[in-house]
Amino acid sequence: MEYLPIFLDLKCKNTLVIGAGDIAFNKIKLLLRANAIINIIAKDLCSEIRYLLAQKKIFWIGQEFKISYLKNVFLVIAATNNTELNKTIFEKCSKLRILVNVVDDQSKCSFIFPSIIDRSPIILAISSGGTAPVLLRLLREKIEAILPKRLGNIANMAGKWRKIIKEKFSNVLERKRFWEKLFNSIFVQHIINGKEKKAISTIEKMITQPNTLIGEIILVGAGPGNSDLLTLRALQVMQEADVVLYDNLVSKDILNLIRRDAKCIYVGKRAGLKSITQKKIIKLLIFLAKQGKRVVRLKGGDAFIFGRGGEELEAAKNANINVQVVPGITAGIGVSAYAGIPLTHRDYAQGVIFITGCKCINNISNNWSVLSDPSYTLVVYMGSLKALEISKKLILHGRLKSTPIAIISQGTTINQQVLIGRLDEIDKIFKLTVSPTLLIIGPVVLLHRKLKWFKNLSNFNNLKTTSSVINI
Numbered sequence: 001m002e003y004l005p006i007f008l009d010l011k012c013k014n015t016l017v018i019g020a021g022d023i024a025f026n027k028i029k030l031l032l033r034a035n036a037i038i039n040i041i042a043k044d045l046c047s048e049i050r051y052l053l054a055q056k057k058i059f060w061i062g063q064e065f066k067i068s069y070l071k072n073v074f075l076v077i078a079a080t081n082n083t084e085l086n087k088t089i090f091e092k093c094s095k096l097r098i099l100v101n102v103v104d105d106q107s108k109c110s111f112i113f114p115s116i117i118d119r120s121p122i123i124l125a126i127s128s129g130g131t132a133p134v135l136l137r138l139l140r141e142k143i144e145a146i147l148p149k150r151l152g153n154i155a156n157m158a159g160k161w162r163k164i165i166k167e168k169f170s171n172v173l174e175r176k177r178f179w180e181k182l183f184n185s186i187f188v189q190h191i192i193n194g195k196e197k198k199a200i201s202t203i204e205k206m207i208t209q210p211n212t213l214i215g216e217i218i219l220v221g222a223g224p225g226n227s228d229l230l231t232l233r234a235l236q237v238m239q240e241a242d243v244v245l246y247d248n249l250v251s252k253d254i255l256n257l258i259r260r261d262a263k264c265i266y267v268g269k270r271a272g273l274k275s276i277t278q279k280k281i282i283k284l285l286i287f288l289a290k291q292g293k294r295v296v297r298l299k300g301g302d303a304f305i306f307g308r309g310g311e312e313l314e315a316a317k318n319a320n321i322n323v324q325v326v327p328g329i330t331a332g333i334g335v336s337a338y339a340g341i342p343l344t345h346r347d348y349a350q351g352v353i354f355i356t357g358c359k360c361i362n363n364i365s366n367n368w369s370v371l372s373d374p375s376y377t378l379v380v381y382m383g384s385l386k387a388l389e390i391s392k393k394l395i396l397h398g399r400l401k402s403t404p405i406a407i408i409s410q411g412t413t414i415n416q417q418v419l420i421g422r423l424d425e426i427d428k429i430f431k432l433t434v435s436p437t438l439l440i441i442g443p444v445v446l447l448h449r450k451l452k453w454f455k456n457l458s459n460f461n462n463l464k465t466t467s468s469v470i471n472i
Contacts, residue, residue, distance in 0.1 A: 002129040003112065008099075010036035014072055018065050018089060019079035020045040023103055027077050030113070032057060036075075041065050067092055075099040078108075106130045115140045119151040121159070154183075154191045161203055173242065173292055174211050180240070182206055213292025217285050217316045219309045221302040221328015222246075224335050225436075226412035227253035234326045238262075242293040245285065249300025249436055251413070262296075278308060282315045289321045300436075302330040306356045306381045330354075332379040335411030335438045339418045340451035348443040349377040357385040357439075372397035376442065383407075383439030384430050391426040394441070399423060404445035409433040412454075420448060 015031055017024050020042035028049065031038050038058040045053065045060065052058045062069060065085060070076070076098055078089045090108035093100035102108035114125035115136050124143065128136045158179070169175045182203065190199035218237050223229040238244065241262045246255065248268030258264060267281050288295045303309025303325065316323045332354050336343050343352040353376050355366060371378055372394050380390060395401055401424040409417045421429045423441060430437070 003127060005114070005125060005127070007123065007125070008034070008075070010034040010075065012037060013074040014039060015075045015077070016041065016069060016073045017077045017079065018042070018085070019077075019103075020049045021079065022046060022048075024077070024079035025049055027079060027101075027103070027113070028052065028058065030116070031077075033118075039069070039073075041069060065089060070096055070098060073098055075101075075111075077101050077103065079103045117143055117147065119147055119149070119155075122152050122155050148192045150192050150194070154188055157191060157196070157199060157203075158182075165207070168207055169211060171213070173213055176242075177213065178206070178211055181211075214322060215289035215292045215295065216322035216324065217289050217295045217297060217312070218324040218326060219297050219303040219313060220299065220326040221304075221307070221330070222250045222254050222298050222300055223329045224301055224331045224333075224338075224412045225249070225251055225410065226334075226338075227251060227257065229329050229334055229412060230254060230257070231326065231328065234328065237296055237324070237326055238298070240294060241296040243288050244296045244298050245281065246298040247300050250298050254298075258298075278311065282312055285312060286315065286319045286321060289316070290319075299328070300331070301334075302328040305330040305332070305354065306358075331381065331411065331436075331438050335408050336379070336440060338412045338416060338454045339406060339408050339440075339448055340453050341406055341440055341444055341448050342451070343377045343379065343440070343444060345444050345447065348447070350375050352377040352379060354379050354381065356380070357382040357387070357390065366393075368393045368397040372399045374399065374403070374442070377444050378441040380439035380441065384433070384435065384437055387430045387439070388427045390439075391423055394423060399441070403441060404443060405429070406440040406445045406448060407433050407437055408440070409435065409437045411436075411438055416454060418448060418452070420445060 010031065011034070013036055015036045016039050017028055017031070018041045020040055024042070025046055025048045028038055032052075039061045040049065040053075040058055041062045041064070042060075043063045049058070053060055065088075070092060076089065076093050078086045078100065080086060086102045086105060086108060090100055090102050094110065100108070100110050101112065106112065112127065112130060114127040117124040117126075117140060124147075126136060126139060126143070165175060165178060169178055185202060185206070187199050187202040190196070190202060218241075220234050220237055221231075222234065223231070235257060238258045241259060243263045243265065244258050245265045245267045255264065265284070267276050267284070285295055285297060297303070297309075297312060299307045299309065301307060303312075304327070309325070313323055313325065332343070332352075344350065353371060355371065355378065357380055370376075378394075383390065394403070401422060403423040405421055405423050405426060407419045407421075407426075407429050417433065419429050419432060426439075
């Protein structure tokens, strides 16, 4: 983050604008909307600024800049064509620790103006840090189009009732639930349609209704790694969570999408490393939900594909806790697609089988005869754990030593690496990879050469994905 986005309270604070042309006028308009005290230094004033002066909305205090004018000033804007003067203003303000903006010279700014979407009291400010103003304008137009003009009226109405709601619901979580329920009700539509009396009636009715805190557990699949592959429903739920328990494979980009005031608890587990037990995770989920909290269990991939989501859902049901499940794109689907490997193809494979390199608790063994059928693609999660054993069992039961395999590490991310080789080379290839990995076994792997696409797209975006072929 190049700049910290903050909102300044300029009410009744002295600001200084050096320059009085069209550019200065645009900045003055923003300062007026913020109710700042505006002092002008300039030799000549444009007609618009003269009009503001006549209305006594601004003060013209001098024609030449002097350092004495900086006394008791909170914020300064330099909008002149004089490069040396702008430099001097910036240096003096910096020395005195006064916020300063030299228009159109980002190197001489302690703050920059964002693009503003005004639905007062709701204000949205977006910025590209000065890198892409045209892109910023396009984004602003899109956001402007989807935000109702009366959005501020909704906030104003809520503000009027805030004290009453606080007295009615002393518990913070109860108040949060009430406001969420209100803002998802017909109340909003009444305000947008200008029906204030009906909106008030809706609030009064909802206040009298029971607001019992009912906790729930929501299993959310975060997808295979790339935040772009997160589902819309997953994003919505993450924004509504009170607590999020997340796994090791959930990327930082996805974690950054969680509601800011939600409590995030890392319960990641990685094969071969000491970590919190599944039993303790389940106990924590139930404990938090029984406190009336909306608890999101965020897992890489899909919760029901080798994610132990079934165990957690079963435990929640046994504890009589409300549950939801938000499916995610499982690694087998997402990673193979990003590697350009179709798991089924009429000329190569009539089906696909997902297995895991981890053993089940009750040590149920795989049916190697079925897994060794060359007409099926085999996708192995956590395959590095038993790579050599899997290879030997498959070859023993009929798979050819030359069967193509793909080992994809950090799939769908900018660090994706695809290594292609033979089944009898599996142990050697795994030593070249970085976890997490996905193993694909079968003739469909050969299509990677022709169908790979993420590498080319990544090169276009300066991303670093690699693809290698080993002895095949």
